[in-house]
Amino acid sequence: MSRQAQRRPNRGGRGGFFQNQGAEQQPGTVHHSILKQARKSGVLNLSQRGLSAVPESVWTIQEDTPEEARVVSMDNNEDKWWDTVELTKLILASNTLSCLDEKLGNLSALTVLDVHDNQLTSLPKAVGSLENLQKLDVGHNNLSELPPHIGMLANLKTLQAEHNHLTELCEDLCSARQLEVLNVSNNKIASLPRYICLLSHLRSLNVSHNHLGQLPPDIGAMDALRIFDGTHNQLASLPDELGNLRKLEQLHLRHNRLQYLPVLRHCESLKEILAGNNSIAGLTEEHLQHLGAVTCLDLRDNKLQKLPEEITLLTGLERLDLTNNDISNLPLVLGTMTSLKALVLDGNPMRSIRRDIIMRGTNEIKKYLVSRMSDDEREKQCEKVQPSSVGRIGGGDNEVSSHDLYQLKALDYSNKGVSVLPDTVVEAALEAGVKTINLSKNMLTELPNNLSVLAPKLTEINIGINKLTQVHPYIAQFDKLLLLDLRNNQLSDLPAQLASLTVLRELVLSCNRFKHVPAVVYSLAGLEILFANDNQICEVNVEGLLKLQRLATLDLQNNDIAQVPPELGNCHWLKSLLLSGNSFRNPRPAILAKGTPATLEYLKSRIVT
Template sequence: MSGAGRRGRAPFNPKAGFQQREQAGAANVMKTLLKQARQSGQLNLSNRALEAVPEEVWRVNIDVPEEAQNITLDNTEDRWWEQVDLTKLILASNRLTSISENIKLLPALSVIDAHDNLISSLPEALGQLTELVKLVLSHNQLTSVPSCVCQLRKLQILHISHNNLMELPNDIGELYYLEDVDFSNNKLTLLPRTIGNLTKVMKFNIANNKLANMPPEIGEMNALRILDATHNEIHSLPDELGYLAHLEQLFLRHNRLTHLPLLERCTALKELHLGNNAIPSLTPAHLECLQAVSFLDVRDNKLTVIPAEITILQDLERLDLCNNDISSLPYEMGNMNKLKAIILDGNPLKSIRRDIVMRGTNELKKYLRSRIATEEAPSKAPQKGVKSQQGGSGVIGGGEGVDAHTVSQLKSLDYSNKQASDVPPDVWELAASSGVNSVNMSKNAFTMWPENLVLLVDTLEDLNLGFNRISALSTDVGLCHKLVSLDLRNNQLTTLPQEMSSLQNLRFITLACNRLKLLPPVLYELVKLESILACDNQINSIDVPGLLRLRELATLDLSNNDIMQIPPELGNCTSLRSLQLGGNPARNPRPAILAKGTVALLEYLRDRIPT
């Protein structure tokens, strides 16, 4: 070959050749997919790194297909002339930022799934897809629901979760045939009253928004079976919520509720989740409306009493009362035959010994039954502010004070809810001389460990310093060597002193609602620990080797923290009877696994331990 011939040819580029082959391969794949789509009416383009939908997709039912160019009478395999209209289009897990107006060229579409993209706007032509039944746009960047969506009169399933929606249009009420709606994980602050027109919706998910209330019209959604409003800012609910006669599951956890309306017509309700609110009581009238409930969650509220009318709930199987202010249970609960689980961690129980509670629900019910026949008459001990039989006042400490007779007889000092920053000296003297073993100083304004607790180190077994402003514990805590239970919830703690390693009798510790970024390492030296409640902190990792040292650990609550990864080795902590991990950003285990309970969760984790 001459030199001129060599100069006229482009130099060989192996990389360019590879790219050309790759593009040609992608084109061939697209042709194959389009050919199959014309035969089946379904096209799946998910997870292909698409930044735009190829134009031939929109024209799949318009342009003459390539296979039509070679027609033979013997060709019965390709039968291109029998093509069907595209009805299902899946564009999930790509890099799409928008969808073309040419989507109108696919008028037969009944399903569009474009979740997990970067879509920030929708074409007006979407409203022309009159046959659309299912529209999935979750995990995108939409800031509003455009009017074109509200023109889809046959729509039954609408999922726009994990976007940036600020509000919903009033026209949403025109989607009369909706059955499944998911607007969770957005920024909604209110719901339009027109949602009352959505009378066929059976599942309505508005969790993880910024809703402050619900409109009364929600009571008109009479087909509703599942309503999830978890993680909002709801402070009140309309009475009309009680009109939902077909409601089976109601999720209201992590809101600001101080009151629950009477759910008078909710006779089908099976699950009621009210945890992490500020509800002070469940009245007999409330319980009267919940007779079909099998799962009642009222953990992390402000309940002080469980009324005897709880026995009306004869179908109740699981009752979660964690982290309230309950001091006793009605003995009649022992006769609730279907009740399989009563969870009481984090309550100041006084009438029931902790060892009975820790034996499990069956033993607890057995104990309650045994007390029905032997229930003692109420104590006749003088109460606060009441004069003793000798005629002198039993109150010391100034103000409301404490009753000296009660302290000396019950060996218990209750100096809670006084908004105090210190304790009068005469109260300490009384406690020390009486050999007090239980001290409750919760709901005050303490900013540090009370120094005079050192007077009680030889007798103190139960200490509650919850709901104060304590940012650090004194090393004196290590002197309380008889301590069995320590409640430090709702303070400002970031760690615990190493001196606590001497608390070898400690079995229960509550650290919820502090500022911990990890479980303090000193806890792993307290080998008798049976319960660690550390929800609502900033914990970002789990020290499995440390936890495995706690062979008596039965309850571990790490819910609502910042844990990104749940180590599978946690499944080896087989002593756990209650493991709470919900409300963390970890993607696995999925919520469905967490909901199956501790035994199933531990088994799931063990199955994923690398071999």
């Protein structure tokens, strides 16, 4: 039996083996049943076949007389060999190919060409003739350059060339004007082409793990860019023009040589800045005043000695990681940041806050800071957030700020001690077009029914620190929600209707009674942040987590997890994994302390193959 047949069991037509033939497939060939299926579907998948060369029958699939045409049966209505389609997808991934033939040009209808995980040292010129190609994956090969004829691919939208030996990107690549996703991470690229700004449709640019010392100023003209990942380079500074990226949502700059953050004046959509493991020594009001929409700021492993009071300008900040800096004091006004849910201070020489307070978590730290403020300081801070010149709506317990309603499109009805949300408040919120609502710190036992009139516009609901025992299925109506905060309630499960929240990016389940992460959570494919700490969760559902490939932050601290599956290491997209405070022995605390990448690498190394 051949080595290839030994590795793979007989899987019929999908596996490329003879069906009911009593013989084995010859190495380096493709059985006619596979080609037959490809002619019908337009898709030919030859991944993981041990191929060292592409069989000739692949290049001539649209020219050769098919095997089934040699025996014609007019009675067989299912075997219409003449009823074929052109090949649109060719998958040759995970083989041992060292080159591709120029005959690739015969497959002019291709929209997808996937040859990742091979041994390619070059690409044929014929690639440039595939005018319908939309996705090209050449990652994990031995390419030293991307040929200029890739720039001729007028319809190319995705180019993946990570894990090669590229030292530069040719200017011709900038001619692929429809490109939306470009991944050239894990190469040896020292600079980006000046005219990269011509990629005006590019939404995601991943140049992490390269040798970049600087970025071209023209990058500021890439109007569509939403995600920039420059992690693990040699960037000592960033061009001021980076601040012109109005649609930028994620800026990843970990492991560089930055001494300061750029002034991101016009990045009004920016939600996430990951700038850990640099040499940033300080932040100023000029840096912070433009970052009001940022929800996650990671400045761990830098050289910060002080956090300025202007940090409160980050009105949407939810997570602030200051791990391993030189901070000894915190500004008291930090305690007034109602949106801040996670403050990480490990590895700082804190003198102004006792360690036992720090160990109790973010809420206790914030309470302590506020308790140290004088009445005048608290009043002054309140005036900054809610000026006295702005009127109030309602009276007594029903009073709400008209400034918040009409200017911020936010209803803050927290800490009112109510068990029912007054209709007058909901009506005022509806009239103002409110998008976010805060009902925390009340006595609510369920999600108020009268909120349904706000469902078409609501993007955030905070109903934490109440007495909810269940979430009503009518939560499905809130299909615009980006954030749902259910912390500190009495929940043990979530309704299946939560799956309707298809754009939900953040879910907070902290401090409830969950014994497992509800199954419906794993259907939320757009989820980026999941806080499930301080529950009774006893297992890590890796199968479910593998479905959440946008998940960047996962907090499972202080649960009852007795074992961490090594397969969790395959969730390489996680940027922040928090597991401390559980009963498992491995990974050891020393490994967890090294951070998420080290933890994932350790887990992956323990997978038994």
